[in-house]
Amino acid sequence: MGTKDRIASDLERSFAEAGFAEQGVEALRAEADVSLRTLYKHFPSREAMIVGALEHRDATYFRWLEGGPQEGAAHVLHPLVRLGDWLGEVANTGCLFLNAWAQYPDSAAIEAVVKDHKARLAEEFRRRLARVAPGRDTGHLAETLFLLHEGMTQAARLQGREIAYEAAMHAARAALAAAEID
Amino acid sequence: MGTKDRIASDLERSFAEAGFAEQGVEALRAEADVSLRTLYKHFPSREAMIVGALEHRDATYFRWLEGGPQEGAAHVLHPLVRLGDWLGEVANTGCLFLNAWAQYPDSAAIEAVVKDHKARLAEEFRRRLARVAPGRDTGHLAETLFLLHEGMTQAARLQGREIAYEAAMHAARAALAAAEID
DNA sequence: CTTAAGGTAGAGTGATCGCTTTACTTTTCC
DNA sequence: GGAAAAGTAAAGCGATCACTCTACCTTAAG
Numbered sequence: 301m302g303t304k305d306r307i308a309s310d311l312e313r314s315f316a317e318a319g320f321a322e323q324g325v326e327a328l329r330a331e332a333d334v335s336l337r338t339l340y341k342h343f344p345s346r347e348a349m350i351v352g353a354l355e356h357r358d359a360t361y362f363r364w365l366e367g368g369p370q371e372g373a374a375h376v377l378h379p380l381v382r383l384g385d386w387l388g389e390v391a392n393t394g395c396l397f398l399n400a401w402a403q404y405p406d407s408a409a410i411e412a413v414v415k416d417h418k419a420r421l422a423e424e425f426r427r428r429l430a431r432v433a434p435g436r437d438t439g440h441l442a443e444t445l446f447l448l449h450e451g452m453t454q455a456a457r458l459q460g461r462e463i464a465y466e467a468a469m470h471a472a473r474a475a476l477a478a479a480e481i482d
Numbered sequence: 483m484g485t486k487d488r489i490a491s492d493l494e495r496s497f498a499e500a501g502f503a504e505q506g507v508e509a510l511r512a513e514a515d516v517s518l519r520t521l522y523k524h525f526p527s528r529e530a531m532i533v534g535a536l537e538h539r540d541a542t543y544f545r546w547l548e549g550g551p552q553e554g555a556a557h558v559l560h561p562l563v564r565l566g567d568w569l570g571e572v573a574n575t576g577c578l579f580l581n582a583w584a585q586y587p588d589s590a591a592i593e594a595v596v597k598d599h600k601a602r603l604a605e606e607f608r609r610r611l612a613r614v615a616p617g618r619d620t621g622h623l624a625e626t627l628f629l630l631h632e633g634m635t636q637a638a639r640l641q642g643r644e645i646a647y648e649a650a651m652h653a654a655r656a657a658l659a660a661a662e663i664d
Numbered sequence: 665c666t667t668a669a670g671g672t673a674g675a676g677t678g679a680t681c682g683c684t685t686t687a688c689t690t691t692t693c694c
Numbered sequence: 695g696g697a698a699a700a701g702t703a704a705a706g707c708g709a710t711c712a713c714t715c716t717a718c719c720t721t722a723a724g
């Protein structure tokens with residue numbers, strides 16, 4: 301259904317720009333430009349609206365990571381490079397998923413969509429490392445790169461995007477070099 | 483004043499255990515075991531209670547980082563080691579400061595105390611590096627270590643404390659080795 | 665003894681907010 | 695053409711919540 305997806309897109313943008321707390325259902329309704337009844341038809345609770353926005357962001361972000369170099373260290377580093385681009389385009393409010401989870405620590409639905417997204421992100425690094433260094437045990441390296449991804453996201457709002465990007469890339473290259481992946 | 487500080491300590495614990503959103507003023511009052519009137523005398527708004535709790539946590543955490551090896555790479559890595567210990571002791575709900583900021587993105591007072599805390603943390607790494615490698619430009623390394631600190635905090639709740647700790651230490655050692663600091 | 669500072673208990677208030685409901689209109693599609 | 699599906703507008707409801715206010719008690723200095 302196209303309508304639901306378009307609303308989800310509006311909700312994602314709305315939450316990303318204004319945060320979760322400062323945003324009542326009436327404000328979300330206005331942003332999506334639908335009636336309250338229609339909004340609740342597609343998302344039967346405020347919690348469902350948040351989950352819908354996160355699911356939409358999940359799809360958006362993985363599409364954002366597609367493409368790039370297919371070999372060598374650059375293939376492995378590509379998601380970090382793209383995160384750097386991403387942080388340059390959006391308002392710098394940290395990670396939408398972690399912010400949502402911080403706000404609703406008791407919601408099983410939100411926790412599930414957050415953990416699922418992050419698990420798939422970690423898997424993305426594992427897959428890229430397996431392609432570049434087949435047959436080697438790169439599990440710990442994948443965890444390191446995932447940690448750098450999370451660190452860059454948080455550091456960007458604290459130290460600025462440029463500094464965070466350089467710091468993460470520096471650490472990532474050092475870790476790959478130590479494992480003799482180039 | 484001792485009373486205010488004792489209440490701040492209770493507030494910190496309360497927010498750390500139950501999060502910010504799920505915690506009404508009445509619950510905070512009960513946790514601090516004072517009357518509502520007294521609570522509001524010391525912290526004239528809910529926002530002030532959060533700021534008070536964060537200031538208390540700031541002091542607690544920097545005290546936690548004291549001591550440890552005074553030379554070599556171990557001196558620089560010490561805050562990361564202590565963060566690993568910390569994450570083993572507290573309920574794993576991410577960073578109290580960033581959670582508070584996520585919840586009140588429009589509060590200048592909260593933003594200030596969060597940024598101040600993080601700036602001092604970055605400064606801590608700069609100071610330690612300056613001690614171990616005097617005269618050298620270690621600014622980018624300090625940023626990298628700060629980023630690993632933030633990354634470990636977030637990764638711990640997503641991948642587990644052990645994995646996050648190993649990943650961060652692995653990256654930190656690789657970065658220090660690349661700069662020939664041992 | 666008095667008095668003032670600072671504590672307790674807890675009811676009350678005004679505003680907000682998530683969500684429902686009523687009444688009506690538009691669109692889709694056989 | 696007509697019925698069903700899906701949309702709009704907006705008032706209203708019930709609950710929650712931050713915060714205030716009333717009334718009373720305890721303690722310790724002068």
